[in-house]
Amino acid sequence: xxxxxxFIKSAFIENLALAxxxxxxxxxxxxxxxxxxxxxxxxxxxxxxxxxxINWVIENYLLADTGPFGTDLTFLRLILFIAVIASMVQLVxxxxxxxxxxxxxxxxxxxxxxxxxxxxxxxxxxxxxxxYNLSExxxxxxxxxxxxxxxxIAIAAIREKIIYSDVPPALRGLGMAFILTGLMGMxxxxxxxxxxxxx
Amino acid sequence: xAETKVLEKKESGLxxxxxxxxxxxxxxxxxxxxxxxxxxxxxxxxVTTLVSKAFVMAIAVMFVLAFSNLLTxxxxxxxxxxxxxxxxxxxxxxxxxxxxxTLKAVNYPIFKELSVFIGLIITNCIIMGRLEAYAMSNRxxxxxLDGIGNGLGYGIILIIVAVIREFFGKGALGGFKIFGPxxxxxxxxxxISWLSWYAPNNLMVLFPSAxxxxxxxxxIHRSWNPSLVDIS
Amino acid sequence: xxxxxxxxxxxxIMTALVAVVLAGMNTFLKPTHDxxxxxxxxxxxxxxxxxYLPSPVTELxxxxxxxxxxxxxQTVIKVDGTSVDKEGVIAAGYKEGTASSIDMxxxxxxxxxxKILPTYGFTGEDGKKYWIVSVxxxxxxxxxxxxxxxxxxxxxxxxxSFDHKAETPGLGAEIKDNxxxxxxxxxxxxxxxxxxxxxxxxxxxxKDPDYEVDGIxxxxxxxxxxxxxxxxxxxxxxxxxxxxxx
Numbered sequence: 001x002x003x004x005x006x007f008i009k010s011a012f013i014e015n016l017a018l019a020x021x022x023x024x025x026x027x028x029x030x031x032x033x034x035x036x037x038x039x040x041x042x043x044x045x046x047x048x049x050x051x052x053x054i055n056w057v058i059e060n061y062l063l064a065d066t067g068p069f070g071t072d073l074t075f076l077r078l079i080l081f082i083a084v085i086a087s088m089v090q091l092v093x094x095x096x097x098x099x100x101x102x103x104x105x106x107x108x109x110x111x112x113x114x115x116x117x118x119x120x121x122x123x124x125x126x127x128x129x130x131x132y133n134l135s136e137x138x139x140x141x142x143x144x145x146x147x148x149x150x151x152x153i154a155i156a157a158i159r160e161k162i163i164y165s166d167v168p169p170a171l172r173g174l175g176m177a178f179i180l181t182g183l184m185g186m187x188x189x190x191x192x193x194x195x196x197x198x199x
Numbered sequence: 200x201a202e203t204k205v206l207e208k209k210e211s212g213l214x215x216x217x218x219x220x221x222x223x224x225x226x227x228x229x230x231x232x233x234x235x236x237x238x239x240x241x242x243x244x245x246v247t248t249l250v251s252k253a254f255v256m257a258i259a260v261m262f263v264l265a266f267s268n269l270l271t272x273x274x275x276x277x278x279x280x281x282x283x284x285x286x287x288x289x290x291x292x293x294x295x296x297x298x299x300x301t302l303k304a305v306n307y308p309i310f311k312e313l314s315v316f317i318g319l320i321i322t323n324c325i326i327m328g329r330l331e332a333y334a335m336s337n338r339x340x341x342x343x344l345d346g347i348g349n350g351l352g353y354g355i356i357l358i359i360v361a362v363i364r365e366f367f368g369k370g371a372l373g374g375f376k377i378f379g380p381x382x383x384x385x386x387x388x389x390x391i392s393w394l395s396w397y398a399p400n401n402l403m404v405l406f407p408s409a410x411x412x413x414x415x416x417x418x419i420h421r422s423w424n425p426s427l428v429d430i431s
Numbered sequence: 432x433x434x435x436x437x438x439x440x441x442x443x444i445m446t447a448l449v450a451v452v453l454a455g456m457n458t459f460l461k462p463t464h465d466x467x468x469x470x471x472x473x474x475x476x477x478x479x480x481x482x483y484l485p486s487p488v489t490e491l492x493x494x495x496x497x498x499x500x501x502x503x504x505q506t507v508i509k510v511d512g513t514s515v516d517k518e519g520v521i522a523a524g525y526k527e528g529t530a531s532s533i534d535m536x537x538x539x540x541x542x543x544x545x546k547i548l549p550t551y552g553f554t555g556e557d558g559k560k561y562w563i564v565s566v567x568x569x570x571x572x573x574x575x576x577x578x579x580x581x582x583x584x585x586x587x588x589x590x591x592s593f594d595h596k597a598e599t600p601g602l603g604a605e606i607k608d609n610x611x612x613x614x615x616x617x618x619x620x621x622x623x624x625x626x627x628x629x630x631x632x633x634x635x636x637x638k639d640p641d642y643e644v645d646g647i648x649x650x651x652x653x654x655x656x657x658x659x660x661x662x663x664x665x666x667x668x669x670x671x672x673x674x675x676x677x
Contacts, residue, residue, distance in 0.1 A: 025239070076453065079453075086284055086285045090284070118323075122241075170425075178417065181410050182409075183407070185407035189405065279437060282438060293449045293452065293453060300457060300464075304463040307468065307470070311471070405602075
């Protein structure tokens, strides 16, 4: 039950995109159409779900005082985490290319873009500071990815519709996306602090 | 024959001509990382609550940007294609760790305030973006300048947003309270009746306000420079 | 296109270089890091008696902080009220064996009978004696902690300082940043007769002038965290306080 709570919390209440504003670069750049947003969102869920447990193992078994090296190696955390994320994205890219070429083509450049999506690294760093165990980390990773996925689809849907509205020229496109995201973020603020386990 | 030889010699030196100046000024306006290239947004939101934080962050990003551009440019012909992205990331991550270790030793309180965000400099898309777009195909000196220019463009936006957010959100600038009750620098409005109505706007301290401020900045920027309308 | 051999060589050399540079920097700077962290913690402890220092803690240099702190008597106790000597503190994992080296985060995870807690005895500029203790709890996003200073009666609060890992700036973070919030604690009492009542952070405004303080609008969860942290954290010190009062 605790795992489901963590999933719900990281997906809806502590939403990586709308409560913490992580992963904003790709969020704003890729949300012009729902189709592309959908592809990127799925890829984010996948990468978060995979890198979370791997980084957990690294953090708790390699870098901790109790690890094989016996000393506190936490200053290497950033490099190792990012190396894991980069390798995972490379791996995912190769697998998708083999297994489903149409999907690979439609994702195009978005796949490598995930490597620098701050939501992925931020998620791993949160996992470290919240000191989750292995299963909690996986729940957190999948929940966080799912929440980011929902957020980017939501704003893509709005942006697709707003093209038909009378927006001032200088505000069209990117400027409007910022303001929309700000409004969505405000809406999410009201959800802060809800504890699913208390319901 | 002699002409081309002379031209080549000039280019390889540490010149500072028109092209070099353009590298520094373009990112301030027509190629601004935040408002045009849509890069570096995450950190721009989180650290702009205080001008002091934004300033330290801008300097840190400029340092990492300039030196990772420089290093990558030096290595650009030797990096194997298969591991290109990972090598770039390792360079960035190593430099960020250097910044982190240095900050922890030089100014511990600021380090405590900024710890998570310093780690996130690695995923600051500006750095990766400029490595790919410029440093991989240009000479070291120019890449270094490009890094500084983009760092400046990023820094300017960061400081503008931070000034607005800290001023309206806390009635302060750089930690000095400027107006509002109980001020210790300029104007203690609990005594001055015509200013005491201002209660600091708490929304400015929260994330969504940064989105609004940047959105409006983009609006102003593109109204002033119409060539940028509909660019992204 | 590089051959596999060249790729492997490149990666190996790069990894070795980076590892050497970073490990070297870290080893070289570690003493400075540890010193900075220790001073930072000491500042937080002194912040609780800010009003009784020669100058406000934000104006003190690191050397001055160390000097003032060296005159403070440090005692480490267990929840049952007994004191722990230096060897006991070292055995618990703190190499320096002093009260200020105790990691409250680590202690928070231990069961009650294993916890060791720091107490500090400080003589202010006004010549009066003050006692400082440390508490730790949970805010909205992550842990929060604080130092509470008492007057010699071990009942009236002389000052507090709070800190947090990840509370929201402008909301939960106000427990640390907003003087109007934490200065409220000065003068509040924690005992109601023989009963440990602690201080209640009330949303909407304090009702009782001795045992309650105003909450922070928009930061109810963090404020509730402060209430809980103080009630539980101070209860750990109750047997020791009783032994001091004699």
